Every structure is written in structure tokens, then in C-alpha cells.
Amino acid sequence: MVNAPVRRPRPTLLALMRVYTKIGILGFGGGYAVLSFIRSEVVDGHAWIDAEQFDNVVEMSAFAPGPTTSNVLAAIAYRLQGWKGLVMGTIAALWPSFLLIMLLAVTTRILHNPWLTGALHGIEVAVVGLLIDVVWTLWKDVPKAVVTAILALLSLALTVLGLNPVITIGIAAAIGLLDFLIRRQPLSRGSKPTSEIHHE
Template identity: 30%
Template sequence: MTPHAKAPLGALFWAFTRIGLFGFGGGPSMIPLVQQEVVKHHAWLSDEEFADILAIANTLPGPIATKMPGYIGFRLAGTLGCAVAVGAVILPMIVAMIVLLTTLNRYRDMAWIRGMGQAVVPVVMVMMGQLTLDFWNKSRLALGWIISLVMAAAAGGLIYLAGVHPGLIIGALLAVALLCPLPKGRAKHEETNP
């Protein structure tokens, strides 16, 4: 991973506050928002670094909604950055939960309240689809489309048919990557010729 300039704590706070405010649906729906803020908007991380952080975060226990901000904040601004990023992402969630649960409890029988919950689902689906397409393109460029397709099919089969936890598959792939790294000549060729 290449070093990046440290992120100002104020910018880190507002970036993760926006993620906390608009991250409807929990952790998985926040992943594209995190990528948008830290990779595309602020350029604090590259796409490859973000993919590595996402893979590691998926192997660790606990909610991804706090693991990713914690690690990214720590990486960009040390221990204080970790605390700022995690606090910024959970504070809007806590306030929104209190306000929304109170409102939902009071008006739960109204049709427009039920419609709000149903309207968010397609938006999250599109966001996850975009993230999947981004990762497919990166995988295809790095490994080739045949290997990427075989790995995706094997992972899908293990997860959906055999019931293997995704964290175990990601952990196994990380172990293989550590034990059998890409030859240096090929890695440099792929960096210069994506």
C-alpha cells in the first residue's frame, strides 16, 4: 500500500458524517458511500487499497459499518483519526435511530411510512450493483476474465450451496495470496499495463 497524505480531522469527520447520514440499510449499503468519499471524492486511498481494506474488514468480526471507518481513520490520521471516523459514522445513526423509531412507532400504520421503507431497497440494490461491477472490472484486469469468473462461481457455490461463511473464503484467498505472491516481473507488468 502506498502512503498517502494525512487527512485533516475536520474533513475526515464530515466525510464519515455524510456516510452515517446516508447509509440507509446498514453496513453493506455504506460500502459504496465509503468508496465514494475516500477514493473518488477525497482521493485518500486508491481503488486497490480500498479493495484490500474491504477484504480485510470482511474477515474480522463485528459490523463493517464501524470496522472500515475505524481502519481508514487510523490509517489516515492515527488513533485520533480512528476515533473521529467511528464517532462521525455512528453519531448520525444513533440520532436517526432515536428519531425514526419514535416516528415509526407513532405512525407505523400509515401507508407512506411503509412506502418509505420499500423505496430505499431499489436504491441500495443499484449501489451494490455498481460496487460489484467496479470489483468485477478490477478483478478482470488483474486476473483475467476466465480466472475471475471461475473464482466468482466457486465462491458463489461455496457460499450459497455449501453454506460456507464468506469470511472464511476471503481469509483463505488472503492466505493463498500471502503464501503464493504474484511474481515480481508479472506484478510490475500489470502495474504498468493494466
């Protein structure tokens, strides 16, 4: 349980912020690479939480909207230092990226160097490749069923046609609820270890 007493050294707010800033500066790319970096800091390095708690936090974060890495960091900070930890920890992790992107926003507005323009275009094109990777990775986590396949294809079509994605997500949630009410049992990811559905 979340509130079980833990006999572990609790970091001070300052120590937490120092480690989070380090992750914020060096944690390039998000996803699993950064998750293992976070794990090495808070579980192996400082032993603020144990491995099982960490896995719990990662699983929980998948149920929240927003970036997985900042969610995991926020959940750990909340567990260690409450609201104050949540807010200050998130700020500590984000300020390096915030400053850098501000700097980029301002410089690219005044600076029009052809090499820089070319490099940026290269990165824009790379994003397309990275999105293909994200689609593939997410699809592996989706339970394979007729309803999920139809939902994915429908969303793809609606996005290309230009429908507001908020509406698409709303429709999907409604269909998900309807599907459950009809079948009376949830979709399952099969025997994947992340799925806890059958552990009543």
C-alpha cells in the same frame, strides 16, 4: 514511509473532529464520491496530508476489511493524531449516522404510514440495483484468471445455497494461498496503476 517527519500544520484533535463530523453529515453514499469529498477537505482544504499520502492511504485501506471511507478517515486520523485521533475521529464521523439510524429504528417500529412503508420498500429494491453496481465495480478490480472466476462463481453458488459466508471466505483464502504455492507467482491485475506488484 508512514513515519517520515512531515512539515505540515498538524490539526488539533478538536479541529480534526470538526472536519470529520462535517464529512459524517454530508458524506452520503460512500465510495468514490465520498473519497473525493474527504480529499477536498484534508488535502486541498486543510493541507493536513499531501495528495500522494492520500493515495497511499486509499490503496492501503483496500487491504483492510470494513467500509473504505471510514477506513481512509481512520488511517488519516491515526497518522495525524495517533490512537486518540483514530478513536475520536471515527466517533466524530459516525455519530450523525448512528443517531439517524437509531431514530429510524425507533420510529419505524411505532409508525406504520403507508407512504413511508412504500418509500422504504422502494429503497430496499434500489439496494438490489446498487449491489449489481458494486459487483460490477469490484469485479473490475479482481485479476482475471481461471481461479478467480471459479472462486467468484463458487461463492455465488454457496451463498445462494445458504452456506455461512465466513466459511466461504476462509475457503477462498486457503485456495488463494494454495494457488500461490503452486504457481509461485501472484495473480496480477495487469497494467492497472493501483497494482504495485512489479515495483520491487
